[in-house]
Amino acid sequence: MIKSKTKIEKQMKKKTNALLVKTILLAKKNNKWLEVAKILSGPRKRWINMNLEEIDKQTQDGEKVVIPGKVLSQGEITKKIKIVALDFSERAREKLLKSKREISSIIEEIQKNPETKGIKILK
Numbered sequence: 001m002i003k004s005k006t007k008i009e010k011q012m013k014k015k016t017n018a019l020l021v022k023t024i025l026l027a028k029k030n031n032k033w034l035e036v037a038k039i040l041s042g043p044r045k046r047w048i049n050m051n052l053e054e055i056d057k058q059t060q061d062g063e064k065v066v067i068p069g070k071v072l073s074q075g076e077i078t079k080k081i082k083i084v085a086l087d088f089s090e091r092a093r094e095k096l097l098k099s100k101r102e103i104s105s106i107i108e109e110i111q112k113n114p115e116t117k118g119i120k121i122l123k
Contacts, residue, residue, distance in 0.1 A: 003038045011041040023086060023106050032116040036106060039068040039123075040086065048123055052077050052092060058122055066106065066121045077101055084109040084119070 005028055012024050020040065027037035039047060048068050053075020059065055064082040071083060073091035082102040096103050104112075113119065 003041075005034075008037055008041040015041075019107070020086070023110075026107060026110045030110065030114050030116075032114070033110055035121055036066060036068045040106075047086070050122060051075050052095065055081075055083065055122065059120070064119050066109070066119055068106070068121065071096075071103075 008024065008028055012021060012028075015021050015024070024037050024041050027033035027040070047070070049070045049072055050067050051072045051074035055065065055067070055071070056075065056077050056079060059079055059081050061079045062081065063079075064084065067083065067085040069085065070087045070089060071085045071092045073089050073095055077083075077096065077099060080101070082104070083096065084104050084106055086106055088096070088103060093103065109119075
């Protein structure tokens with residue numbers, strides 16, 4: 001699906017969550033983060049929501065992964081990875097912090113890493 005920046009802008013006007021709008025704006029400005037902006041600007045049902053066990057299956061040790069949606073708590077993470085997501089369920093956040101995994105929001109990561117170095121977007 002090819003989605004232009006103009007289409008992202010139009011879809012963003014329907015969003016009421018200020019944090020989501022700010023995330024989409026930051027991602028849209030940077031071509032490397034544009035894929036995340038395309039997913040988040042669309043309908044919520046198209047966002048990628050993943051359980052911890054699914055993230056664990058799709059990653060390698062030492063990776064930094066972006067989930068353009070919500071991280072859910074089913075399963076465990078066995079690898080040393082950094083997870084960047086729009087949101088985390090309460091139980092998922094607790095599990096990740098308890099197991100000393102690094103987590104951050106998409107906004108924080110865009111500001112720290114505008115070049116998307118070493119990032120893998122999970123879909």
